[in-house]
Amino acid sequence: xxxxxxxxxxxxxxxxxxxxxxxxxxxxxxxxxxxxxxxxxxxxxxxxxxxxxxxxxxxxxxxxxxxxxxxxxxxxxxxxxxxxxxxxxxxxxxxxxxxxxxxxxxxxxxxxxxxxxxxxxxxxxxxxxxxxxxxxxxxxxx
Amino acid sequence: xxxxxxxxxxxxxxxxxxxxxxxxxxxxxxxxxxxxxxxxxxxxxxxxxxxxxxxxxxxxxxxxxxxxxxxxxxxxxxxxxxxxxxxxxxxxxxxxxxxxxxxxxxxxxxxxxxxxxxxxxxxxxxxxxxxxxxxxxxxxxxxxxxxxxxxxxxxxxxxxxxxxxxxxxxxxxxxxxxxxxxxxxxxxxxxxxxxxxxxxxxxxxxxxxxxxxxxxxxxxxxxxxxxxxxxxxxxxxxxxxxxxxxxxxxxxxxxxxxxxxxxxxxxxxxxxxxxxxxxxxxxxxxxxxxxxxxxxxxxxxxxxxxxxxxxxxxxxxxxxxxxxxxxxxxxxxxxxxxxxxxxxxxxxxxxxxxxxxxxxxxxxxxxxxxxxxxxxxxxxxxxxxxxxxxxxxxxxxxxxxxxx
Numbered sequence: 001x002x003x004x005x006x007x008x009x010x011x012x013x014x015x016x017x018x019x020x021x022x023x024x025x026x027x028x029x030x031x032x033x034x035x036x037x038x039x040x041x042x043x044x045x046x047x048x049x050x051x052x053x054x055x056x057x058x059x060x061x062x063x064x065x066x067x068x069x070x071x072x073x074x075x076x077x078x079x080x081x082x083x084x085x086x087x088x089x090x091x092x093x094x095x096x097x098x099x100x101x102x103x104x105x106x107x108x109x110x111x112x113x114x115x116x117x118x119x120x121x122x123x124x125x126x127x128x129x130x131x132x133x134x135x136x137x138x139x140x141x142x
Numbered sequence: 143x144x145x146x147x148x149x150x151x152x153x154x155x156x157x158x159x160x161x162x163x164x165x166x167x168x169x170x171x172x173x174x175x176x177x178x179x180x181x182x183x184x185x186x187x188x189x190x191x192x193x194x195x196x197x198x199x200x201x202x203x204x205x206x207x208x209x210x211x212x213x214x215x216x217x218x219x220x221x222x223x224x225x226x227x228x229x230x231x232x233x234x235x236x237x238x239x240x241x242x243x244x245x246x247x248x249x250x251x252x253x254x255x256x257x258x259x260x261x262x263x264x265x266x267x268x269x270x271x272x273x274x275x276x277x278x279x280x281x282x283x284x285x286x287x288x289x290x291x292x293x294x295x296x297x298x299x300x301x302x303x304x305x306x307x308x309x310x311x312x313x314x315x316x317x318x319x320x321x322x323x324x325x326x327x328x329x330x331x332x333x334x335x336x337x338x339x340x341x342x343x344x345x346x347x348x349x350x351x352x353x354x355x356x357x358x359x360x361x362x363x364x365x366x367x368x369x370x371x372x373x374x375x376x377x378x379x380x381x382x383x384x385x386x387x388x389x390x391x392x393x394x395x396x397x398x399x400x401x402x403x404x405x406x407x408x409x410x411x412x413x414x415x416x417x418x419x420x421x422x423x424x425x426x427x428x429x430x431x432x433x434x435x436x437x438x439x440x441x442x443x444x445x446x447x448x449x450x451x452x453x454x455x456x457x458x459x460x461x462x463x464x465x466x467x468x469x470x471x472x473x474x475x476x477x478x479x480x481x482x483x484x485x486x487x488x489x490x491x492x493x494x495x496x497x498x499x500x501x502x503x504x505x506x507x508x509x510x511x512x513x514x515x516x517x518x519x520x521x522x523x524x525x526x527x528x529x530x531x532x533x534x535x536x537x538x539x540x541x542x543x544x545x546x
Contacts, residue, residue: 014525017524019530031544032544034544035538038451038453038492041527042530059527060525061449061525064453067525112544116544
């Protein structure tokens with residue numbers, strides 16, 4: 001398996017790796033995947049009252065592509081509003097990192113983690129019913 | 143040190159220079175067909191083949207007439223399973239093998255099942271070794287063959303060959319062993335072990351790729367095996383096709399050298415393997431060896447690193463050639479069938495690395511790899527949500543994961 005330079009770069013120099021306080025009401029946490037499948041992603045977003053993502057952190061158990069996908073996702077969402085962040089599709093990650101077909105699930109996981117983190121924030125703040133488009137389509141699932 | 147450091151000796155080995163030197167004349171000057179009976183080109187090729195055959199037979203305690211040449215152990219294993227199933231069809235239709243075998247046995251057995259044969263896949267104990275009572279219980283009056291590998295390619299575990307052979311003999315069932323990882327590395331004696339058929343290959347013992355052998359017992363009992371490849375009737379009719387003379391010469395030389403140096407090499411590799419184990423274990427926690435540490439190939443170490451995924455670990459170790467039991471390294475999403483058979487949890491199976499040490503592994507390389515693994519584990523665990531959760535006291539078993 002050969003990796004693209006971008007995957008290698010994210011793997012060697014992960015962006016925004018770490019954790020935030022999951023009890024902070026401003027922090028939404030998404031944990032997706034399962035250890036027995038070989039990948040688990042934790043994505044955390046710090047969201048302000050204007051629904052803008054001020055900060056993002058990730059931790060990932062998984063292959064290089066999974067680590068790179070989550071690192072890239074944190075980089076992309078910072079400064080975006082929730083609505084904008086939800087526009088990010090797994091296929092964008094696939095293209096940016098040149099992931100081969102067997103690694104598409106890594107990008108799906110990153111998209112899922114992003115959605116899970118946002119939904120956790122909404123739930124925590126009683127905003128479940130706020131109008132945001134959470135029904136983005138996942139494309140290219142193997 | 144030469145990079146990447148090669149530590150995957152159970153996958154293949156580099157050729158020993160002495161082997162290449164022995165082979166060289168048989169490419170150009172002595173190029174004859176060993177089956178040519180009418181001239182000296184043929185005779186000298188035949189002499190070389192027969193000399194190698196004697197050397198190889200002697201290395202496993204057999205007679206030269208009992209050994210046939212093949213393209214490798216995969217072919218030898220195919221000949222045994224398919225050939226015995228066909229030849230002994232009137233006697234029975236049941237074969238016993240083990241869950242941790244190589245795909246060249248398991249896939250061939252599955253093929254026979256599709257043709258209506260019955261196969262029992264014995265489980266292994268936690269240490270990778272079969273339970274002899276389970277074997278005894280699996281034998282029926284329809285059993286024609288027991289096929290059990292001598293040394294496992296992933297975890298290096300050595301099965302109790304002599305005991306298995308004794309059971310097979312008592313029940314009048316043929317006993318085959320895939321000894322690919324064993325010949326030239328651990329003692330093999332087909333008579334002491336009551337082995338009737340034995341597969342092995344050159345490239346795991348510093349010989350060339352593309353040549354292997356199959357031992358087929360000639361008396362007590364006389365074993366017969368239907369051929370897969372028909373043709374000129376070479377190799378006692380069991381494997382037609384022009385012999386790979388230079389390959390066979392190299393095979394003979396490689397095994398001769400390996401047997402000569404076995405005791406010394408066993409001691410050296412055991413020491414280096416244990417050193418690698420100690421460097422890693424003394425500086426990390428939650429690392430679990432897979433397979434029995436005593437009944438084991440000297441040059442094999444297989445470890446599972448909790449909270450770290452195997453492929454990312456290999457990526458971190460990119461200047462070392464290693465193998466992982468992680469599914470991510472293959473097209474399927476299932477982790478190693480061998481580790482699963484040991485009862486290793488899927489997450490730990492995904493986190494496993496096989497270290498294969500061999501003839502050209504140095505102490506310096508072992509120290510480098512051991513220390514590098516420690517560093518890699520530390521960095522990847524900092525990145526791992528599982529490690530963080532475990533530290534916080536979250537039970538990873540009870541956590542509600544989202545399967546995908």
